[in-house]
Amino acid sequence: MITSKLVWFDIKKLHVSWFTYLSLLLSVVPAYGIAYAIKNLNGPFNIYHITSFYALLGSILCVILSMRLFTDDIHNEILTLLFNKKENRKKYLFAKFIGAIYVGFLFGITCTLVIISSEQYLKINADNLYLKSIINYILFTSFYVLLFFYFSTFYRKVTVLFVIAVLSISFLPNLIMTAIDSKMFPDIVVKIIEYTPLYFLPIKIGSHNFTSMEYIITLLSIVFLFFISTYSILRQDY
């Protein structure tokens, strides 16, 4: 199997799919909506509100879009054609990881374009977010795609995977936050929860204010997920 060809087909597929453009459009619309509110309604908002509104759907759609790169193969049982050698299974995972990075890059660059155009429109300066948004979306997408790829190695109901993905990005952090606020956990547990990517990634992807520690944890989690996904994919019967 040739990894680069697999990646190339995925990128081509992304670019000819209407869902990619719809996802980007749906992410951009709330951000521009809030930019309009700042300009014309004198709303008490700043550039972080624009990026947060972009992340409202953008964070979910970038994960869904990149998950489709492998869920289509699960749904159509293509994996049985591709997984005829252990080496091919590894290559497949790597190709999908690259695909996820590419989707993260697309959403990151779109976020940067939203920031740049908002700067022009609102006459404000937010150039510190240009590169950050690209890096953050790449890390965000990579983490969630690997997490759900890992789940998919032993649970292959695609619709359920999507539902869990959406819930874990949109509801899980709020649920955890409510639990933390209720003071039911000791401080040490709260600290651990706060440094869990499933908690801080969805919360901070809008404001892009990750700490260095959170970057390190995210990177380590991505490496860990990559390895356990490889381990799992090599041991599954298809």
Add this chain to the structure above:
Amino acid sequence: MKLENVTKKYKEKLALKNINLTLERGSIVGLVGKNGAGKTTLMKIICGNIVHYEGTIETPNDSVIGYLIEHPKFYPNATGMYNLIYFSEVFMKKVDKEYIDFIIQSLKMNDYINKKVKTYSLGMKQRLGIAISLLKKPQYLILDEPTNGMDPEGALDVLNIVKSMGQQYNMGILISSHKLEDIEMVSDTIVYIEDGLIKNITDKEQIIQSGVIIISLSKDEVDYAHSLIRDDVKIVSVNEQHITIEYIEDYSFIIKKLAQHNIFPRNIEKKLYSLKDYYFNLSKKGRA
């Protein structure tokens, strides 16, 4: 390709037990057995889809295995041509467009290859699945129910193509089907599998040259005739008016011997076995 002591367990259930099988290049092995006998599991193990099993599979270095297991797999929203290009590009450094065209023409897919696969009939999908399995110019070809959903004419056509491509490219082919006439048509060797065990491996020629000869006699002659010939031939069964013996090419000496003792059979019927008879005989033995 050599399989040695291949065993597969699903939790506590043994799906395959000590399978020993050799698939030579240039030969076609037909795999027959009931549903759940272990045919698909065996094929999936050979193709590398199942990784948890005991035993060994030895294949010559860098052997390429093409396969179609259970039902054809493809991207339904793409065209047949996209699927062929996709799988050849993903698996091969250099795509042989002429070879792809050759497969399309051989399998008579020209009329619909540029249409979306979701619009295909089951038979068309099956042809596409076979085309995908042939893309890598495999040394071994594993086909599970390749003629599913095809009309008899189409099935015959496809099997002839597979057979001739197998000869042309010196492929070792393992084929399973519930349509025994398909297996009978293409296979050199028949493997009968039951409850995860290989119960019988026989050359097809041996099967179709086997059978019985039924000698019809009058009631009072049966016992005497039986005593006369029982040392010369293998008796299959004896009843009130018939003696059934195992098939032999030249049975004239029996007739002569009976005639010398004034026994003249009313009728002599040769009954050659087909693969169907072979299958049902083995299946009956299994039940017994």
